[in-house]
Every structure is written in structure tokens, then in C-alpha cells.
Amino acid sequence: MVTISEVAQLAGVSVTTVSRVINDYPHVSKAKKDKVFWAMDKLGYVPMQAARQMRGSGSQTIGVVVPEIINPFFSYLINAIERTVDKLHYKTLIIQTFGRKQNELTALDYLKRHQVDGIILCALENDWDIIKGYQKYGQIAVCNEYVDEDTIPMVIGDQFNGLRQGTEYLISKGKTKIAYCTGRDSLLLQQRGKNFDSDRYLGFTTALQAHDLSFNPAWLFTNAHSIEDGQAILKQLSQMAQKPDAIITGSDEVATGIVSLAKSLNIQIPQDLSVLGVDDQPLAKFLSYPLTTIRQPITQMGQQVAEVLIDNIKGTTEPAQKIKLDLQIVPRESA
Amino acid sequence: MVTISEVAQLAGVSVTTVSRVINDYPHVSKAKKDKVFWAMDKLGYVPMQAARQMRGSGSQTIGVVVPEIINPFFSYLINAIERTVDKLHYKTLIIQTFGRKQNELTALDYLKRHQVDGIILCALENDWDIIKGYQKYGQIAVCNEYVDEDTIPMVIGDQFNGLRQGTEYLISKGKTKIAYCTGRDSLLLQQRGKNFDSDRYLGFTTALQAHDLSFNPAWLFTNAHSIEDGQAILKQLSQMAQKPDAIITGSDEVATGIVSLAKSLNIQIPQDLSVLGVDDQPLAKFLSYPLTTIRQPITQMGQQVAEVLIDNIKGTTEPAQKIKLDLQIVPRESA
DNA sequence: TCGCTTTATGTAATCGCTGACATCATTATA
DNA sequence: TATAATGATGTCAGCGATTACATAAAGCGA
Structure with a gap:
């Protein structure tokens, strides 16, 4: 491997001078600087990161x-x-x-x-x-x-306001029976400012309360992450006596799972069930039902x-x- | 930062012994080895990668x-x-x-x-x-x-055979007027074994020839990469006098673009136009028309x-x- | 022209780690 | 028991770069 000394030798200067040139320090004459550049180029020299780090100059x-x-x-x-x-x-x-x-x-x-x-x-x-x-x-x-x-x-x-507004949006579309999915365990949803799931959940319930709507605990789905989870949720939903008319998912993946199975379960989206995603993933708009979703910045x-x-x-x-x-x-x- | 010498000192051994322990070399007594582990743990020691690299021991x-x-x-x-x-x-x-x-x-x-x-x-x-x-x-x-x-x-x-089989598949579905998209410039498509686009193209034309089908040069779309490219291609297609009845895209992205616009252009998929993707991306099966595609291994x-x-x-x-x-x-x- | 600052350049110590080599201590073999 | 082999442990050079320090040359005002 090419070292700084080889460059110095070829350029006819000391290693210090080469180091100065590399690091763009002052006090190097134009002539030597040029020679050093030429030598570096000729030898294909690249400073060894490891050696620099040893001198404590950060890793950048x-x-x-x-x-x-x-x-x-x-x-x-x-x-x-x-x-x-x-x-x-x-x-x-x-x-x-x-x-x-x-x-x-x-x-x-x-x-x-x-x-x-x-x-x-x-x-x-x-x-x-x-x-x-x-x-x-x-x-x-x-x-x-x-x-x-x-x-x-x-x-x-701002998950709290994001979900609050998302919930408001569903309500403005006339939905009143709103289900909710989260990636966490239900136990962890109650404390604001602890994690984003709890913030989301509180945004959701806050909007509900503002419209005097109640939340059916049977409509809370926890540990939901994947497309498959979304599919499982829709299957459960479809067999409920009391069916929600909208569902807020924790992610576009879960929403994708839900909409992917709707047709075969004879559920009309959004008439029978509104589905709200979160993230706005690149393909969200190309799904069988293009997703209405809450975009993250x-x-x-x-x-x-x-x-x-x-x-x-x-x-x-x-x-x-x-x-x-x-x-x-x-x-x-x-x- | 914690160095090997500090560990050595705390353990009451030499740096070499510590080094031997770290690298699991023989000739270290159980007693000292334990002391070294204890000292490493106590100090939260992690060997500095940069220093090791300098000794030429690879970067792993x-x-x-x-x-x-x-x-x-x-x-x-x-x-x-x-x-x-x-x-x-x-x-x-x-x-x-x-x-x-x-x-x-x-x-x-x-x-x-x-x-x-x-x-x-x-x-x-x-x-x-x-x-x-x-x-x-x-x-x-x-x-x-x-x-x-x-x-x-x-x-x-094996792009050649992949595309050959994909083309055969379309033909087996009764399609005879097959359009073709590639990410490259058209100029680079002719030489087998040079890049995978050319292999694909030759797989395509080979299948065509095997069934005595000809290829209309107007149906070759080059530099197609994105969803937007796919949409542009479908718009072009829809205005052609001579329309193909199938299209092979270079990727699921391009296929996604095509199927996303089909409904609004009043094109029935796959009756009017079969769309074949490549890759089998995770969301390919959840699109408005789930993609038939050639999966890459x-x-x-x-x-x-x-x-x-x-x-x-x-x-x-x-x-x-x-x-x-x-x-x-x-x-x-x-x- | 003399001292003094500034610029240009070099020498050598140093960073943390490994490993060749040296040195004892212990055990095995004759 | 003497000697060789093996095991346990330590000392120190060196990897490639930076940088404190030393030194020489050049510039400059009086």
C-alpha cells in the first residue's frame, strides 16, 4: 500500500509537508504543493483512515x-x-x-x-x-x-396532532365507529410523551372525545406491524357482530393488508370501511385502493x-x- | 478512551497478555485470563479497530x-x-x-x-x-x-432464460403483439453477455422468433426506470394506431406505472394489455392489478x-x- | 545592516495494538 | 538427574498518519 512517506520521497519533500498539503494547512510553497499533488496522483495515494483515527482526528x-x-x-x-x-x-x-x-x-x-x-x-x-x-x-x-x-x-x-387530525378527517366523512391498530402492546398506550404510539393513541382518543364518540375496546388491535397482520385484522373485523365503519392503522403496511383482502371479503372501501394509513410510503397510491394516509415528514x-x-x-x-x-x-x- | 494498557494495568499483567486474551491465543493461564476479562468488563473496554487495522490484521x-x-x-x-x-x-x-x-x-x-x-x-x-x-x-x-x-x-x-420464459408465457396466453421496455439505450441491446439488459432482450427476441412472431420497433421503449416512466409509456401506447396486446417491462416499477394508469385510460388489464413485471417486489401483489412478474433470486x-x-x-x-x-x-x- | 517577525521545511514522538523475540518456569524424556 | 521441550509471560519495534518543536530562510522597518 502507498504510504505518505512514499509520496514524500517521490515529491522530494518531508512527510510533514505532504501532511500539510493533504490537510490544507498553510506555509507550503506553491512549488512543493504542486509536486506533492503530482506525486499523490502518480502513486494513487489515499490516506489511510485508520492511521488518522489513531491520532485522534475523528472519523468524520x-x-x-x-x-x-x-x-x-x-x-x-x-x-x-x-x-x-x-x-x-x-x-x-x-x-x-x-x-x-x-x-x-x-x-x-x-x-x-x-x-x-x-x-x-x-x-x-x-x-x-x-x-x-x-x-x-x-x-x-x-x-x-x-x-x-x-x-x-x-x-x-407530531404524532399526537397527526392522529388527532386523521381521526377528525374520518369523522368529517361521517364515520363514527372507528377501530384502531397499534404496533405496541395495549398496556403501553396510556402515557403521553413516552413513545409515539401512546401519543398517537391519545391524539385519536382526544379527537373522539371532542365529538362525544366512544371507543369500543374490541376494536383495538395491538402488535400490528406487517401486511399479514393487516389481513388478519380484517378477517377478525369481518366476523364481528358490531362492525366499525373505519379503521386507523399504525402503518401503510397494515393498511395494505386490510385493503388487499377487502374485495374477497366483500367489503367496500371506503363505504363499508374507511382505511387510514400512516407514513405515505411510495407505493401507497398505487394499491388496489389508493391509501388515504398520514404522511410523515x-x-x-x-x-x-x-x-x-x-x-x-x-x-x-x-x-x-x-x-x-x-x-x-x-x-x-x-x- | 480505555486502552489496552489500562486493562493490563488493572489486571496486573502485560499488554501482550491482554492482547492474547482478546484474540484468544493460547499460553495464558486460566487465572490471568479471568483477571483480564474482569478488568475489560470493569473498564468497559472495546479494542480500537483503527489500531488493529494499522497492524494489518484486516478490517473484517x-x-x-x-x-x-x-x-x-x-x-x-x-x-x-x-x-x-x-x-x-x-x-x-x-x-x-x-x-x-x-x-x-x-x-x-x-x-x-x-x-x-x-x-x-x-x-x-x-x-x-x-x-x-x-x-x-x-x-x-x-x-x-x-x-x-x-x-x-x-x-x-439468468436473464436470458427468464425473459425467454416470460415471453413464452405471454404467448401461451395468446398474446402476439408484444411491446418491450428496457432501462438502457437501444444501442446497447444487441450483444449477448455484455449486460443483463441485452441478455433480457435477446431472451425476448429468441422466444419471439421461436413462434415466428415479429417485433415492431415502435414498441421498444428505452431508458424506462421509474413509475413515472411507466405512466408515460402507457400514454404513448394508448395513442398508437397499432397497439400491442402485451408489454414486458424492465422492472416492477415501470409495470406499476402502467397498471396505475390503465383504468383512467380505459384499458383493460390483462384483456387489452398484459403487463409483465420483473423483480417481484414486495408490494407487487397488492397493486390495483396484482403484477404477474419474473422473480429475481x-x-x-x-x-x-x-x-x-x-x-x-x-x-x-x-x-x-x-x-x-x-x-x-x-x-x-x-x- | 541589525534584530525581529513571518514563512517554509524537517525531525521525531506519539496514537493503540500486535507479534517477533527473549526469558524464565515447569514438565517430559532419556 | 541432566537436558530438552513446552508453557507462561514480558519487552519493544513498528504499522501510517499528525503535530509539537526546532531550524533555516526570507521579509521588513529603523
């Missing part, structure tokens, strides 16, 4: 931790983050946890090792008390999850969290920012 | 270069690769090129720097003559692209290319392997 890299990139929500989020990170002259290291706690901790170890200067957590696997301990090794920011900690920057969508989330984190890394900002972005209803045919 | 990392992870084809491919790479105790570094040549070269520089031990290219941006030069810095494998070079392992789908491709590359890194195999995997027709409603 930020880690982005997500559950899985095959989930479009996260791949679009990464996309937004990476474009911003690029713009700020950092590199992005994508780390998938596949939902495993251990993988999240391994990801955080990258901070200890100085492999990354900062980390964006786009999902939380471990309890915050555990993650907290890693703060001393580098900057951490959280995106799309709640963290009740002053020292951590956080960028989230993915692009801005990614952009802002990247900016805030890098600001913090550079030490240029004050207390951790908490940024809340608006969701937006996208009316299509399913509701 | 392989780079996966893709155009964009928001493309489900690639995110699923990465998924398959990463799971295999994990299993073989390597790490995965995902690198997006966003279709830019320079980004591909930067990715290849990771080899020079010893940031990765090998690279899987899942798309080719630069001419092969340029990429070739990087072989001396580390192992390179190519996935889903043609490379006419003995020294490079390559894993691809993504999982096996990812798995095999990872295995072959890591085999090569370890130096355990003979000449570069060329692996060709079968595509499979998934009949649904669009054709």
Missing part, C-alpha cells in the same frame, strides 16, 4: 442505526440523513439492528472505538438507562422516537436530525434541541 | 456498493448479503453511489485504505477497465451485473456472492466463480 463519520433497511420508512429516512451528512462533509455508516438489543449496543460501541463521531438512533431497542451510558463516548441523537432526557437532541413527528426529519447532530459534534450549539414536525393527511381513495 | 469488513437503498431490489439484496456476511463473522459496510461514477471510485478506495477486505459491486457505474485497476488492492465481486473477466467472481440471474444472489467473496478473501478457492441463478415466473392478474 456518523452512524445511523435502524431496525432494517428493507422497511421503506427507514430507507427513505436514511436517504434524507445521508444526503445531509454528505453535504456537511461527513460519511454515513448504516447499521441495522434487526430488532436485536445486542446489535444496538454493538452499534453504540462504535462510539467508544472512535469509529464514528456520533450516532443517530432511529429506533430504540434497549431501555434508555442503558443507552444513556454511552453518551460520554460521543454524541447521540434520536430520530422518530421519544427520549425524555434534556441532554439528547430529538427529532420527531421523513425528509425533514432526516435532514434536521443530521444537522443537529453534526452541530453538536462540532460543539457549536447550546442545549439539546427537541424538534417536532407536522404530519400531513394525504386524501386518496381508501378513506 | 466487506463493502456493498449499490445505487440507492430506497430501491427495494437493492435493500433486499443487501439484506441477504448482510445476513450471510454476519454468519461468516464479517461486518457489512453499505455504500450508496446514487448513480455517480465518482462515488463508486470513492467506494473502491476503501479497498486501498484497508477499510474493507473486499467489495461487492451490485451495479457498475464506471467502465470495467477503470474498476479493474482496483483489484490489486483487494477482492472484488460483482452481483447482478455482467463482467467479462476471468478473475472476478460474479453472481447473476435475490436471496440466493446475496447469499452466494457473499460466500464467494469471503471465500476469496480467505484465499480458500480456486478461479473466480461465475454463478447463474434461475428466474421464476410468478403468475398473478396483470398477465
Whole structure:
């Protein structure tokens, strides 16, 4: 491998001079600078990152931790983050946890090792008390999850108002018997500001109460994530004596599952059942019933969290920012 | 940051002994080994990767270069690769090129720097003559692209037979006037074994010839990639005097665009127009017309290319392997 | 022309880790 | 019991880059 000394030798200068040229430091004559560039080019020299890191000069890299990139929500989020990170002259290291706690901790170890200067957590696997301990090794920011900690920057969508407005939308369409799906266990839905599912749920119930509508507990579906979950939910629904006339899903996946089975179960959408998705995934508008859905501000989330984190890394900002972005209803045919 | 010396000191042994414990070398007494583990745990020690790399002990990392992870084809491919790479105790570094040549070269520089031990290219941006030069810095494998070079392992789908069979399928449904979409320029379609588009096209024309069908050059659509491209194509088609009765798209995206506009243009699918996709993307079956499509063996491709590359890194195999995997027709409603 | 600042360049220590080599201690073999 | 082999442990050089420090040359005002 080509080293800085080889470049120095070929250019007829010292390694220091080469280092100065590489890092664009002053006090190098035009003549030598040119020679160095020529030598670097001739040898195809690329500085070894590992050696630089050893000198403590940071990694110029930020880690982005997500559950899985095959989930479009996260791949679009990464996309937004990476474009911003690029713009700020950092590199992005994508780390998938596949939902495993251990993988999240391994990801955080990258901070200890100085492999990354900062980390964006786009999902939380471990309890915050555990993650907290890693703060001393580098900057951490959280995106799309709640963290009740002053020292951590956080960028989230305003789930409470998003769902409140979504519910209002259904009510404005004359729907009164609204079912509700969530990815969590039911037990965890009651405490505002703890996680986005509970915020959503409270937005939902708040809108209901504002219109004096009651919620039938039989219409609460928990642990719903996938298309298959959505299909299972619709099957259950279709066999109920008391049927809802609308359903709010926790994601476009679940909504996709529901609309995919409607025809075969002889359920008319949206007349018999309005279906409201969340996310506005790219293909939501091309489904058998184009989804009415609550769009998440993915692009801005990614952009802002990247900016805030890098600001913090550079030490240029004050207390951790908490940024809340608006969701937006996208009316299509399913509701 | 916690260093190996601090661990050594706390454990009351030399750094070498700690190093031996970390790397599971022999000749360390049980007693000292336990002490070292205890000290490592107590201090929360994680070896610094950069320092290890400097000693030439490889990075235990392989780079996966893709155009964009928001493309489900690639995110699923990465998924398959990463799971295999994990299993073989390597790490995965995902690198997006966003279709830019320079980004591909930067990715290849990771080899020079010893940031990765090998690279899987899942798309080719630069001419092969340029990429070739990087072989001396580390192992390179190519996935889903043609490379006419003995020294490079390559894993691809059998596009020729896939498209031949897909075309046969349409013919078996009574279709005789078949249009064709490709992502490339028309000029590049004629040479077998050069890229997968040309293989596909030749598979298509081969099937046509076998049934004495001719191909109307007006029905060739080039540079078709996105949903919007698909929509544009259908609009063009609908205004032709001579209309095809089937269309083979280069991807499920293009197929999605076509079926999404069919209803509003008053075109019945598949009666008026059969639409054949390629890829079998996860949502293909949930579209307004569930797509009949040619499934790519993504999982096996990812798995095999990872295995072959890591085999090569370890130096355990003979000449570069060329692996060709079968595509499979998934009949649904669009054709 | 003299001292003083500024610019240009080089020497060598250092970062954390591994591994070749050296040194004892212990056990096996003759 | 003497000697060789093996096991346990330590010392220290070196990987490739940065950077504190040293030094020489050039610029500059009086």
C-alpha cells in the first residue's frame, strides 16, 4: 500500500509537508504543493483512515442505526440523513439492528472505538438507562422516537396532532365507529410523551372525545406491524357482530393488508370501511385502493436530525434541541 | 478512551497478555485470563479497530456498493448479503453511489485504505477497465451485473432464460403483439453477455422468433426506470394506431406505472394489455392489478456472492466463480 | 545592516495494538 | 538427574498518519 512517506520521497519533500498539503494547512510553497499533488496522483495515494483515527482526528463519520433497511420508512429516512451528512462533509455508516438489543449496543460501541463521531438512533431497542451510558463516548441523537432526557437532541413527528387530525378527517366523512391498530402492546398506550404510539393513541382518543364518540375496546388491535397482520385484522373485523365503519392503522403496511383482502371479503372501501394509513410510503397510491394516509415528514426529519447532530459534534450549539414536525393527511381513495 | 494498557494495568499483567486474551491465543493461564476479562468488563473496554487495522490484521469488513437503498431490489439484496456476511463473522459496510461514477471510485478506495477486505459491486457505474485497476488492492465481486473477466467472481440471474420464459408465457396466453421496455439505450441491446439488459432482450427476441412472431420497433421503449416512466409509456401506447396486446417491462416499477394508469385510460388489464413485471417486489401483489412478474433470486444472489467473496478473501478457492441463478415466473392478474 | 517577525521545511514522538523475540518456569524424556 | 521441550509471560519495534518543536530562510522597518 502507498504510504505518505512514499509520496514524500517521490515529491522530494518531508512527510510533514505532504501532511500539510493533504490537510490544507498553510506555509507550503506553491512549488512543493504542486509536486506533492503530482506525486499523490502518480502513486494513487489515499490516506489511510485508520492511521488518522489513531491520532485522534475523528472519523468524520456518523452512524445511523435502524431496525432494517428493507422497511421503506427507514430507507427513505436514511436517504434524507445521508444526503445531509454528505453535504456537511461527513460519511454515513448504516447499521441495522434487526430488532436485536445486542446489535444496538454493538452499534453504540462504535462510539467508544472512535469509529464514528456520533450516532443517530432511529429506533430504540434497549431501555434508555442503558443507552444513556454511552453518551460520554460521543454524541447521540434520536430520530422518530421519544427520549425524555434534556441532554439528547430529538427529532420527531407530531404524532399526537397527526392522529388527532386523521381521526377528525374520518369523522368529517361521517364515520363514527372507528377501530384502531397499534404496533405496541395495549398496556403501553396510556402515557403521553413516552413513545409515539401512546401519543398517537391519545391524539385519536382526544379527537373522539371532542365529538362525544366512544371507543369500543374490541376494536383495538395491538402488535400490528406487517401486511399479514393487516389481513388478519380484517378477517377478525369481518366476523364481528358490531362492525366499525373505519379503521386507523399504525402503518401503510397494515393498511395494505386490510385493503388487499377487502374485495374477497366483500367489503367496500371506503363505504363499508374507511382505511387510514400512516407514513405515505411510495407505493401507497398505487394499491388496489389508493391509501388515504398520514404522511410523515421523513425528509425533514432526516435532514434536521443530521444537522443537529453534526452541530453538536462540532460543539457549536447550546442545549439539546427537541424538534417536532407536522404530519400531513394525504386524501386518496381508501378513506 | 480505555486502552489496552489500562486493562493490563488493572489486571496486573502485560499488554501482550491482554492482547492474547482478546484474540484468544493460547499460553495464558486460566487465572490471568479471568483477571483480564474482569478488568475489560470493569473498564468497559472495546479494542480500537483503527489500531488493529494499522497492524494489518484486516478490517473484517466487506463493502456493498449499490445505487440507492430506497430501491427495494437493492435493500433486499443487501439484506441477504448482510445476513450471510454476519454468519461468516464479517461486518457489512453499505455504500450508496446514487448513480455517480465518482462515488463508486470513492467506494473502491476503501479497498486501498484497508477499510474493507473486499467489495461487492451490485451495479457498475464506471467502465470495467477503470474498476479493474482496483483489484490489486483487494477482492472484488460483482452481483447482478455482467463482467467479462476471468478473475472476478460474479453472481447473476439468468436473464436470458427468464425473459425467454416470460415471453413464452405471454404467448401461451395468446398474446402476439408484444411491446418491450428496457432501462438502457437501444444501442446497447444487441450483444449477448455484455449486460443483463441485452441478455433480457435477446431472451425476448429468441422466444419471439421461436413462434415466428415479429417485433415492431415502435414498441421498444428505452431508458424506462421509474413509475413515472411507466405512466408515460402507457400514454404513448394508448395513442398508437397499432397497439400491442402485451408489454414486458424492465422492472416492477415501470409495470406499476402502467397498471396505475390503465383504468383512467380505459384499458383493460390483462384483456387489452398484459403487463409483465420483473423483480417481484414486495408490494407487487397488492397493486390495483396484482403484477404477474419474473422473480429475481435475490436471496440466493446475496447469499452466494457473499460466500464467494469471503471465500476469496480467505484465499480458500480456486478461479473466480461465475454463478447463474434461475428466474421464476410468478403468475398473478396483470398477465 | 541589525534584530525581529513571518514563512517554509524537517525531525521525531506519539496514537493503540500486535507479534517477533527473549526469558524464565515447569514438565517430559532419556 | 541432566537436558530438552513446552508453557507462561514480558519487552519493544513498528504499522501510517499528525503535530509539537526546532531550524533555516526570507521579509521588513529603523
